[in-house]
Amino acid sequence: MGSSIPAFYQKDRRGRLDALRAAAGLDDEDIATLESAGGITFGEADAMIENAVGTFSSPLGIATNFVVNGSDVLVPMVIEESSVVAAASKGAKAARAAGGFVAEAGAPHVIGQIQVVGAVAGDAESRVAAGTQRILDAANAKSRTLAAMGRGARSVSCRRITADDGEQLVVELVVDSGEAMGANITNSMCEAAAPIVEELTGGRVLLRILSNYSEQRTVRVTATFRGNDASTVDDMLLAYQLAKHDTYRAVTHNKGIMNGIVAVASAMGQDVRAIEAAAHAYASRGGSYSSLTAWSKNADGNLAGSLEVPLGVGTVGGISKIHPTVRVCAKIMHATSASGLACIIGSAGLAQNYAAMHALVTTGIQAGHMRLHAKNLAIAAGATLGQASDIAEQMIRESDISEARARQILGS
Ligand code: MEV
Helix, strand or coil, rough: CCCCCCHHHHHHHHHHHHHHHHHHCHHHHHHHHHHHHCCCCCCHHHHHHHCCCCCCCCCCCEEEEEHHHHHEHHHEECCCCCHHHHHHHHHHHHHCCCCCCCEEEECCCCEEEEEECCCCCCCCCHHHHCCHHHHEEEHHHCCCCHHHHCCCEEEEEEEEEEEEEEEEEEEEEECCCEEEHHHHHHHHHHHHHHHHHHHCCEEEEEEEEECCCHHHHHHEEEECCCCCHHHHHHHHHHHHHHHHHCHHHHHHHHHHHHHHHHHHHHHHCCHHHHHHHHHHHHCCCCCCCCCEEEEEEEECCEEEEEEEECCCCCEEEECCCCCCHHHHHHHHHHCCHHHHHHHHHHHHHHHHHHHHHHHHHCCCHHHHHHHHHHHHHHHHCCCCCHHHHHHHHHHHHHCCCCHHHHHHHHHC
């Protein structure tokens, strides 16, 4: 499957779908799913959440040019912000020239926390250590599937926390969740192990829940980006320094990275709140909030970028097998393993960061962004879909891209 589809963005919807069908091996049913409005029926929505009253669609686009660990991959992105899909494709193209992204995902280990309060025994740690097998057996009884795959709860440890009004104990289970994100099974395992933990520690178990700080699932992505003159490379390094050393810039810099990560994760039906929470905690691991990426110049004068971010994602469980569009997105990406998916998501984050920094130090972000946003502004001003393109073109010609100008053109 080739991910460099010439002039993909210039094709109409039919042309893009035909190219996608050919490149990703989609069938008629997949194409019909992509053509449907949002992919889920009201019945499916009603089964997913409480008090459902409808469904809510967002744009689904395909970022091109990605090569991840030597394989071409087309990357579906769900996002409402213009420029993000174009930026990812542009970043991937600059990386492609030097072989693409090299990525590695950490083990799918989830931490489950069992909080113990009250009169915890002084020797609670050694009692928990002696009772490890009982705890693991109770936890693993919750998933025959994981156990059969040689996965499941692996280890138990304790930490004392100094709280405002005394000490608490946290007993932590490490669960190998295999191809799943693992939240539900980890929570069930914590609940199953809790009575044994109470008995061993003498305290009272309160919370029994996973930690979304999935540090062990950190993905490391690197790439070299070609095609920049020496001054652009140097300016991008200066831009990176600000993100590295200033929290105000780091938040925006990382927001751009999350544009890529969250868009791909959303297309794959992942829990993006968990991903965001873990990413920002990871960005603060040095004691102050900083850039998730690191940038340097290699011996050839090209930019070398790396991204480290925890990505607790799965290819089974959640809505991965329920949401029809997610199923097609998985097929487009050939995402059959959680680690492979994490590598692609991380690559999208690094590509996005490259493209944002490049735009910021050259033309500025607004030039491309506002061109793409012009149609939205025309529609917001009351233009029909038929009128929007012409109004957008006129505003771009006039270099006056605003809802007010769109309203004027509509009224004239
Ligand atoms: C906009 O959604 C993202 C950027 O602000 C990221 C950045 O500033 O690096 C362009």
